[in-house]
Amino acid sequence: MTPRLTITDATVSYNRVPAVHHLSVTLNSHSLVALVGPNGAGKTTLLKAIAGLVPMETGKVVVHGGNRKNAIAYVPQREAVDWDFPITVRGLAEMGRYPSLGLWRKFGAEDDRIVEESLHVTELEAFADRQIKALSGGQQQRAFLARAWAQQAEIYLLDEPFTGLDRNAQEAFSGALQKLRESGKLIIASHHDLKSVPELFDHVLLINGELVASGPTSETFTTANIEKTFAMKIFSGSEPHHHHHEPHQQ
Amino acid sequence: MSLFELFHYEFMQRALVACVLIGFTNGFIGAFVVLRRLALMADALSHSLLPGLAIAAMLVGLSTAGLLLGGLLAAFFVAIGGHLIARSSRVKDETAIASLYIIAFALGVAIIKFAHVKVSLDHFLFGNILGIANSDLWTSFAVSAIVLLSLVILHRPLLLALFEPSVAKTQGVAVDWLLGLILVLIVLTMVSSLQAVGVLLSLGLMVLPAATIYLLSDSYSKMSWCGGLLGASGAVAGLILSYWTNIPSGPAIIMVLGTVFLAAYLFSPKYGIIIRHLKVRHLHEESLSRWDEEKH
Secondary structure (H helix, E strand, O other): OOEEEEEEEEEEEEOOEEEEEEEEEEEEOOEEEEEEOOOOOOHHHHHHHHHOOOOOOEEEEEEOOOOHHHHEEEEOOHHHOOOOOOOEHHHHHHHOOHHHHOOOOOOOHHHHHHHHHHHHHOOOHHHOOOEHHHOOHHHHHHHHHHHHHHOOOOEEEEOOOOOOOOHHHHHHHHHHHHHHHHOOOEEEEEOOOHHHHHHHOOEEEEEEOEEEEEEEHHHHOOHHHHHHHHHOOOOOOOOOOOOOOOOOOO | OOHHHHOOOHHHHHHHHHHHHHHHHHHHHHHHHHHOOOHHHHHHHHHHHHHHHHHHHHHHOOOHHHHHHHHHHHHHHHHHHHHHHHHHOOOOHHHHHHHHHHHHHHHHHHHHHHOOOOOOHHHHHHOOHHHOOHHHHHHHHHHHHHHHHHHHHOHHHHHHHHHOHHHHHHOOOOHHHHHHHHHHHHHHHHHHHHHHHHHHHHHHHHHHHHHHHHOOOOOHHHHHHHHHHHHHHHHHHHHHHHHHHOOOHHHHHHHHHHHHHHHHHHHOOOOOHHHHHHHHHHHHHHHHHHHHHHHO
16 A cells, blocks of 8 residues: 555635635555545535646645656546547547557557557457447446556546446446556545445545545544535535535546 | 440549549548547638628739738638637637637628629639639648648657647657648648638538548548548549539539538448447347356
């Protein structure tokens, strides 16, 4: 277990209303982290800030052992993807190689090997030539994991990956995430179904605008901490009993 | 008259070369227009070319460099102006752009009517491929080279940017620059197609081949390459049709490409509506039989 990602004093605001503020945490490799908090707690915002998709007002994100651009793979919410795009599962995985290939370098034997490996890890070999819409929801999620693997990412950021998956798909997807964890990756996934946290994740990061608790699921995912997370008045000024959406979702 | 005899005439040979060049380039860039959902934007750009072309024709005559520059500037002003209006008022992007391009189009028509330009409005609107000159061919050739080289060289970052702009940004892809570049290449391609199909029909040459291949293939690279081939062959077929039937070349080309598109919409083996209709029934039957099995 070595530190993989350190976030120090991160504050992210939309229209000067902070969605995440002064959050500091260190996460290790070999971890499968559930990012848990009520609606509007800043889960998506935090994932995007780590990925570099939204600017941070204060603080910094440090990736240990690897540069940030290649080490981090952001897997978008399913609704954010154009599933009609003319691309197959293998094509998607191959896209993962593009950043390190640059404009010119040819697709070599090593690239082919990594792409095949990514399809193997995610158990998508049989579906490699399918267009991405012709997959089930769980397979679609795994196809994006395959691309992240092909990118040789060390840190996987997933936004509500289990949403809309049935029991079987959830198990298969969870299996793929376990494999990633065993091979040393750090996976951080926002997750809203509290019941399934203990069986799916070995680490939890509880946030509500600010950090509430972070640690191994068995120690940290306690009733006291959960109540604290969901009862806390959100700093960003909006009334906690009003239903309100995650700010500025794409 | 046989095809062979048809292309004895020098003007037909020039028209043939123009069709291949313009058809291929438009078909190729069309993939990016379709995948980035830029068809309406491209339509706006094509209309907004007109005042730029008219002013260029007024100032420097029909020199191709002048037309290219005039068209580019006019399209640039409409695109940037639309963006500014959308940002500084409650009017949204597509309304702002639509308002500006139609103003620009009206202005262009007025300039051509009253400013003693030695070209008819029809020429700008519908083109005439049989009247194409050698200098036009050289322009088409240069534009095709620039457009195709840029798109081929940049195909990896372009694919990342088209598929998921926000993720591409985190991977260090200059997404905004690439999308801006696509718009510039679209305008260049349109101006170079002017002589053949005019500003109004240039959109069809750009969108129809790519839309057709989109219905036939699941490969991103095929969409551009096959789109290019379809654009070129459709343009040549349209030229021949135009010669035999006396339909003007622009509409003839678009009608050929339009027919192919509609055929793909109906008969595509994977995404055609006929096969989809049959498939749906098939699934329905499958579930009915499963239901029967469960009952027994």
